[in-house]
Amino acid sequence: AQTVTQSQPEMSVQEAETVTLSCTYDTSESDYYLFWYKQPPSRQMILVIRQEAYKQQNATENRFSVNFQKAAKSFSLKISDSQLGDAAMYFCAYILTNAGKSTFGDGTTLTVKP
């Protein structure tokens, strides 16, 4: 069974600084997607960034980027120039391609200090 581990239950960052959230996963599959989702207090699940496992290039979306290490099964999220609106719970997720199987980590609560 696939597992996703987020080893940092809570993280804090000063506004305008950079923070990295960790995620490791375990799978025997080779074709899958990885995602970071943001969940603010409103409870809505918002996609932050996604990475296809077959792509070696790390995904970036504006201030958000990932460090994808497929061999090490690591998928960390870097948030640059942190903003107050970035405060939320962040979930790392694994989805097996062409199958319904998905696994989410338990989340990291990010606090942004002004």
Next chain:
Amino acid sequence: NAGVTQTPKFQVLKTGQSMTLQCAQDMNHNSMYWYRQDPGMGLRLIYYSASEGTTDKGEVPNGYNVSRLNKREFSLRLESAAPSQTSVYFCASTWTSGVGELFFGEGSRLTVL
């Protein structure tokens, strides 16, 4: 564009009562999912439907049933609610199972007394 719509948003049940959570998407997606989120935890897959006419169990299917009514709608039924089913439930959809982004509804908070 409504995206993924779940109803109801909130529900309180007594132990043993039944209810159905409704989910509809207007993005012409093939695959739909039901998750539950317990406090301090991530989302756990209850059931999914890879395409119209098919349903499969996820990680935590016990106590639930689902129906893929048509391409747009995917319902989750609790036949005899238990306090352990108190949770926030999310419906999600995607174009093809396991490919691309999951689009989520706003969640339904269910309390079983």
